[in-house]
Amino acid sequence: MADLSVNLCGVTLKNPVIPASGTFGFGREFDEIYDISCLGGVATKGIALTPWGGNPVPRIAESSGVILNAVGLQNPGVEKFIAEDLPWLKGKTRVIANVVGRTMEDYEGVCERLNGLVDFLELNISCPNVRCGGMAFGIRPENIEEITARAKAKCPSTPLIVKLSPNVESIPRNAQAAERGGADALSLVNTFTGLAIDIERRRPILANNTGGVSGAGIKPIAVRMVYEAAHAVSIPVIGMGGITCAEDAVEFLMAGAVAVQVGTQNFTDTRACPKIIAGLNEWCDAHKVARVADLTDTLQFNG
Amino acid sequence: MREIRATVLENKRIADEVYSLTFAAEEEIVVRPGQFCMIGVGGFPLRRPIAVCKAEGERITVCYRLKGGGTRALAREYKTGEKLSVLLPLGNGFYVKESEKKVAVVGGGVGIFPLIAAIRAYSKHKQVYAYMGFRGRAAVCMEYEMARGEKLVIATDDGSVGFHGTSVQAFMQDVDEIKPDVVLACGPTPMLRALKSAMHGRNIPVYVSLEERMGCGIGACLVCVCEKTDGAHARVCKDGPVFEINDVVL
Ligand SMILES: Cc1cc2nc3c(=O)[nH]c(=O)nc-3n(C[C@H](O)[C@H](O)[C@H](O)COP(=O)(O)OP(=O)(O)OC[C@H]3O[C@@H](n4cnc5c(N)ncnc54)[C@H](O)[C@@H]3O)c2cc1C
Ligand SMILES: Cc1cc2nc3c(=O)[nH]c(=O)nc-3n(C[C@H](O)[C@H](O)[C@H](O)COP(=O)(O)O)c2cc1C
Ligand code: FES
Numbered sequence: 001m002a003d004l005s006v007n008l009c010g011v012t013l014k015n016p017v018i019p020a021s022g023t024f025g026f027g028r029e030f031d032e033i034y035d036i037s038c039l040g041g042v043a044t045k046g047i048a049l050t051p052w053g054g055n056p057v058p059r060i061a062e063s064s065g066v067i068l069n070a071v072g073l074q075n076p077g078v079e080k081f082i083a084e085d086l087p088w089l090k091g092k093t094r095v096i097a098n099v100v101g102r103t104m105e106d107y108e109g110v111c112e113r114l115n116g117l118v119d120f121l122e123l124n125i126s127c128p129n130v131r132c133g134g135m136a137f138g139i140r141p142e143n144i145e146e147i148t149a150r151a152k153a154k155c156p157s158t159p160l161i162v163k164l165s166p167n168v169e170s171i172p173r174n175a176q177a178a179e180r181g182g183a184d185a186l187s188l189v190n191t192f193t194g195l196a197i198d199i200e201r202r203r204p205i206l207a208n209n210t211g212g213v214s215g216a217g218i219k220p221i222a223v224r225m226v227y228e229a230a231h232a233v234s235i236p237v238i239g240m241g242g243i244t245c246a247e248d249a250v251e252f253l254m255a256g257a258v259a260v261q262v263g264t265q266n267f268t269d270t271r272a273c274p275k276i277i278a279g280l281n282e283w284c285d286a287h288k289v290a291r292v293a294d295l296t297d298t299l300q301f302n303g
Numbered sequence: 304m305r306e307i308r309a310t311v312l313e314n315k316r317i318a319d320e321v322y323s324l325t326f327a328a329e330e331e332i333v334v335r336p337g338q339f340c341m342i343g344v345g346g347f348p349l350r351r352p353i354a355v356c357k358a359e360g361e362r363i364t365v366c367y368r369l370k371g372g373g374t375r376a377l378a379r380e381y382k383t384g385e386k387l388s389v390l391l392p393l394g395n396g397f398y399v400k401e402s403e404k405k406v407a408v409v410g411g412g413v414g415i416f417p418l419i420a421a422i423r424a425y426s427k428h429k430q431v432y433a434y435m436g437f438r439g440r441a442a443v444c445m446e447y448e449m450a451r452g453e454k455l456v457i458a459t460d461d462g463s464v465g466f467h468g469t470s471v472q473a474f475m476q477d478v479d480e481i482k483p484d485v486v487l488a489c490g491p492t493p494m495l496r497a498l499k500s501a502m503h504g505r506n507i508p509v510y511v512s513l514e515e516r517m518g519c520g521i522g523a524c525l526v527c528v529c530e531k532t533d534g535a536h537a538r539v540c541k542d543g544p545v546f547e548i549n550d551v552v553l
Contacts, residue, residue: 033304033390067518074536268348269388270390
């Protein structure tokens with residue numbers, strides 16, 4: 001039995017496996033299938049200052065090895081989260097509140113409200129927003145640094161994770177921008193912007209036209225990006241993108257991640273996360289690894 | 304609601320492009336009519352939502368029409384003895400009050416399959432009148448199951464069997480005579496819209512089972528929403544798939 005616990009910003013997670021934001025709600029539904037207290041943490045659905053309605057349907061499409069989604073960040077708003085979901089979730093496992101906004105003030109407001117109430121805040125800076133003319137905050141390094149600094153000023157007591165978008169010019173530069181802004185950790189990747197076409201109708205499948213690509217097919221790109229981010233900063237990195245099994249999680253850890261998130265695979269296999277936790281334990285035992293934390297950043301590049 | 308590893312007992316063609324799949328769950332599963340399951344198909348990231356037609360203890364039967372890659376792979380690759388990952392039972396299902404004795408069911412397309420579960424359940428204690436629409440003769444299936452009630456009208460688009468027209472048209476010819484206490488419907492959205500306008504002002508409750516693309520199937524991801532008439536969003540997989548027809552925007 002390997003020691004699966006990991007330390008993230010001074011907070012102990014019982015294992016490095018966290019369901020990714022938007023694929024797990026606030027955990028209640030999955031808890032009907034298995035006891036979610038086995039998880040290292042739960043990254044909640046993106047939470048805004050006020051409730052958001054989200055996009056029209058269809059909101060999901062499938063392509064080989066991947067899916068596309070355009071849910072549009074429908075969410076009940078921070079007050080309802082605090083009143084109804086947080087009390088239920090708290091204590092079961094670590095709570096990573098994913099934060100979304102359209103303006104700087106939205107992000108600041110949610111961070112301020114949740115400061116000290118959750119274990120981590122995770123800033124989703126991939127949402128299109130007013131300030132950047134509809135472009136995400138998470139594209140340009142200067143915007144990333146500014147939003148991180150302003151959010152961090154509002155949540156001094158809670159570690160702030162900045163979740164990076166992969167639809168950018170340079171992952172290392174954006175990772176460093178978040179670090180300069182005061183991020184306590186990074187997570188990546190969010191989804192890649194994609195387009196799936198219904199060729200009979202000559203129209204996009206998604207009502208939103210484009211959507212975020214996730215799932216097994218994005219894994220090699222995500223692993224590369226996690227490696228780049230982890231080697232550009234000194235704060236911890238949470239890796240994700242296409243993880244379907246324990247071996248995939250090991251890749252991310254070796255590339256430099258301290259913990260991992262699992263998104264799309266929760267749809268393919270409702271018990272994906274507990275299976276990955278069990279698989280990590282088996283893998284460590286079989287490879288004589290005493291602590292899963294010892295796997296982080298053990299990749300040796302060819303000379 | 305649980306995730307099971309089921310064993311395929313039978314997966315056979317029952318009509319043009321329509322298959323009936325029976326699998327053995329690991330244990331007895333109680334399924335209400337109108338509830339559905341999410342079937343994992345190897346190689347496809349998303350499970351496919353399919354209504355439960357019959358639930359007899361451990362034996363569950365679903366019927367599906369070949370549509371795209373997922374249903375085709377299901378028909379091709381899951382022979383007797385194969386294992387299948389299934390989430391079930393999902394959704395709210397139909398609900399008919401004790402006092403509602405006359406139940407009309409109106410179905411079209413793949414919407415007939417959840418209604419078969421309703422006919423099986425309610426024909427034991429109630430009078431069930433069924434109006435089921437098909438494209439043509441080659442598509443007609445499960446007549447034996449549909450005929451359990453007081454009356455069965457098969458409607459075909461081309462008139463090759465039964466009533467020439469839609470199941471809604473066939474039902475509206477009879478509605479004032481049978482005076483149902485409640486109507487249960489499932490089918491393509493244009494069909495449900497036609498039913499809604501035809502039933503307007505009749506003061507008979509109509510429940511519809513909706514279809515929407517799904518991610519998780521259990522209420523967590525907010526992928527499958529429909530719009531309610533009060534402007535709110537409801538999850539088809541968890542709050543539905545069955546809604547009162549006037550509560551949802553079709
Ligand atoms: C609650 C519910 C019950 C259903 N019951 C039945 C049934 O009993 N029998 C039956 O034949 N069909 C039923 N359907 C429709 C069935 O889910 C689709 O035909 C099937 O998912 C198509 O998969 P595919 O891979 O063949 O098609 P593709 O078009 O290749 O599928 C691509 C993606 O779109 C989704 N999708 C495509 N069409 C639909 C649709 N109409 N509804 C929801 N998702 C869709 C698929 O699940 C998949 O994720 C039901 C749908 C819902 C929501
Ligand atoms: C349906 C869906 C909804 C998502 N919603 C959010 C969200 O609200 N906030 C966020 O930061 N990421 C969201 N994501 C992105 C995931 O958290 C994750 O970054 C991405 O899916 C890559 O991981 P995966 O390949 O394991 O799915 C969503 C993904 C999916 C599939
Ligand atoms: S499919 Fe996830 S909420 Fe309905």
